[in-house]
Amino acid sequence: MKYYLIAGEASGDLHGSKLIKEIKNIDMHANIRCWGGNLMKKAGGTLVKDYKELAFMGFIEVLRHLKTILKNLKFCKKDIEKFNPDVIVYIDYPGFNLRIAKWAKKRGYKNHYYISPQIWAWNENRISIIKKNIDSMYVILPFEKDYYKRKHDFKVYFVGHPLLENFKKEKVSSNFFNKNKISKKKPLIAMLPGSRKQEIKRMIKTLIETSKKFLEFQFVLAAAPGIEINWYKKFIDNTDIIIVKNQTYDLLKASEAAIVSSGTATLETAIIGVPQVVCYKTNFFTYQIAKRLVKLKFISLVNLILNKKIVEELIQKKFTTNNLSITLEKILVEKNQNTIKKEYRKIISKLGAKSASKTTARLIVSSIK
Numbered sequence: 001m002k003y004y005l006i007a008g009e010a011s012g013d014l015h016g017s018k019l020i021k022e023i024k025n026i027d028m029h030a031n032i033r034c035w036g037g038n039l040m041k042k043a044g045g046t047l048v049k050d051y052k053e054l055a056f057m058g059f060i061e062v063l064r065h066l067k068t069i070l071k072n073l074k075f076c077k078k079d080i081e082k083f084n085p086d087v088i089v090y091i092d093y094p095g096f097n098l099r100i101a102k103w104a105k106k107r108g109y110k111n112h113y114y115i116s117p118q119i120w121a122w123n124e125n126r127i128s129i130i131k132k133n134i135d136s137m138y139v140i141l142p143f144e145k146d147y148y149k150r151k152h153d154f155k156v157y158f159v160g161h162p163l164l165e166n167f168k169k170e171k172v173s174s175n176f177f178n179k180n181k182i183s184k185k186k187p188l189i190a191m192l193p194g195s196r197k198q199e200i201k202r203m204i205k206t207l208i209e210t211s212k213k214f215l216e217f218q219f220v221l222a223a224a225p226g227i228e229i230n231w232y233k234k235f236i237d238n239t240d241i242i243i244v245k246n247q248t249y250d251l252l253k254a255s256e257a258a259i260v261s262s263g264t265a266t267l268e269t270a271i272i273g274v275p276q277v278v279c280y281k282t283n284f285f286t287y288q289i290a291k292r293l294v295k296l297k298f299i300s301l302v303n304l305i306l307n308k309k310i311v312e313e314l315i316q317k318k319f320t321t322n323n324l325s326i327t328l329e330k331i332l333v334e335k336n337q338n339t340i341k342k343e344y345r346k347i348i349s350k351l352g353a354k355s356a357s358k359t360t361a362r363l364i365v366s367s368i369k
Contacts, residue, residue, distance in 0.1 A: 001027050001368060004085035005034040006076070006100065008051050008093030010195045010225050011264045013037035015115060015162045015357070016091050020045050022361035033083050035076070036091075037226070048079055052226045069096070076100055080109070087368045090134075091115055098129050105133040112136045112364050116156070120147050127152050136367060138360045142305065142350040159359040160352025163264070167249070167271055176250045182242055186218040187256045189328070190274070191241070192248065194261035195224040197231070202281040204235045207259060209321040211241055214328065217256070222248040257331050259324065266300040266311070270347055275331040275340045277324065278302070278313045305350060310343045 003023060007016040017039035024030050024044050034045035041047040049072065073096065080088065080100070087110040090097035094117030101111045116139045119126045130137065137156040139145055145158040177184055191207055193200045211219040221236070223229050223245040232243050244251055248265075252258060252272045260266050262280040269276045278300040298304050302311050312327045314320075330336055353359075 001030055001087070001365070002083060002085040003030055003032045003364075004080055004083055004088045005032065005036065005040065005045060005091060006088070006093065006097055007034070007036040007040065007091040008096055010037065010051065012091040012093055012115070013039045013051055013225075014166075016040045016045075017043040018162060018165060018357035019089070019091075019114060019361055022357045023365060025358075026361055026365045033079075033085070049075075072096070073099060077103055080104065081107075086110065087112055087364060089114055089364060092117070094118075094126065098126060098133070101133045102129060110135050110368060112138070112367070114138045114360055115140055116144055116148075120144065127154070130154070136363065138363065140356060141301070142352065157359075157363060158352060159363075160354065160356040161267070162356040163268055163271060164348075164351055164354040165357060166268075172250050172254045173247075176247060176254060180220075180242060180244050180247070182218060182220065186216065188251070188254050189214065189217045189219050190248075190251045190255040190258040190260075190269075191219055191221040192258060192260045192265045192269070193221065193279075194263065194265075195226065197227060199261060199280070199282060200224075200227075200232075201235075203261065203279060203319070206279075206281075206319060206321050206324060208236060208239055208241065210259075210324045210328065211239065213321070213325050218242065220244055220251055220255070222251050257328060257337075259328070262299045262313070262315075264301070266302050267305075267347075270302045270310075270344045271351075273341050273344055275337045276302075276311050277327045277331060278311055279319050279324065280313075280315050281319045282316070302344075302347065305347050306343060310340060310347075 005016050007013055013036040016036045020032055020040055020043040032045040034040045034047060035049045037051050088104055090101060090113045092115040104111055111134050113134045116137055117126055131154055138159045139156050140161045145156055148154045148156045193203045193207060220242045223232055223243050229243050229245055252269055252274050255274055258269050258274045258276040260269050260276045260278055262278050266278050298313060300311060300313055303309050314323050
């Protein structure tokens with residue numbers, strides 16, 4: 001069978017790579033062509049486009065790169081027609097993927113969607129496009145199945161969260177501290193400022209200023225997969241901040257607390273069990289537009305899943321050195337840490353079995369056979 005997968009971000013590359021491995025385990029002759037990254041390529045997919053060429057975030061950024069996006073859409077359609085897959089699997093990335101799905105449906109291709117667009121947060125009118133053009137939807141958040149069924153009478157499959165597949169109970173790798181020249185004399189605070197340069201630039205100054213207020217701690221920054229360490233160095237060269245790459249889970253396991261940019265990383269941090277403060281700052285105009293469109297009380301998955309504030313969210317103007325310092329001091333108190341970790345365990349229990357990729361692959365392969 002022939003499979004065409006489209007992912008447009010680092011997280012999509014990770015989840016897509018696991019899906020490819022599971023598809024290949026079931027279908028020994030699977031021919032997989034994909035948009036994604038090195039992980040999907042290593043898993044056995046023929047990489048067409050790297051997500052680094054696709055990851056535009058925010059309304060202003062999308063408008064600035066509209067010509068490139070339209071060019072990519074045109075190329076994708078031609079590539080699909082040439083490959084003529086038995087199924088197209090869309091992985092999140094809705095702005096691009098739903099446009100391709102609409103086109104593909106008219107041409108008789110089977111459309112499967114893994115990791116639902118967050119229409120429960122904003123742009124709910126996308127449900128009409130989904131119902132008309134998506135043959136099967138596989139959701140990964142516990143409240144999404146009920147949302148689709150109760151509110152839109154659309155059947156979806158809850159397959160569990162793929163992040164659960166990534167975590168093992170082992171402790172920090174034995175060479176983590178030596179490899180990165182990190183002293184064990186100071187407790188660590190992890191900094192996960194996101195995966196896009198534009199959002200990191202807006203947050204890095206506040207992170208640096210905050211680190212200077214906690215001299216008894218060592219601050220360690222997790223570099224994003226698609227960004228070279230040298231790019232970070234121009235911001236933190238005259239600081240004591242250490243950078244690590246491709247070791248985010250080890251860093252979190254070794255840390256007392258974490259400063260995390262809103263996104264999937266907030267859930268990863270919760271699963272590992274590290275008290276965190278969620279931060280985010282974007283372009284002023286993008287924020288003003290989003291504020292009027294987004295319908296949620298919270299922006300972090302940690303708070304959304306339990307529908308209450310488990311971790312503090314410092315967004316836009318609230319993201320200041322003073323606010324961040326006060327919040328960090330609170331979550332470093334043992335009593336507060338225990339409370340947060342107790343709530344984290346409730347989240348994990350709601351995320352389903354540790355077999356999201358396997359379950360999704362089985363459903364996709366069986367449906368096209």
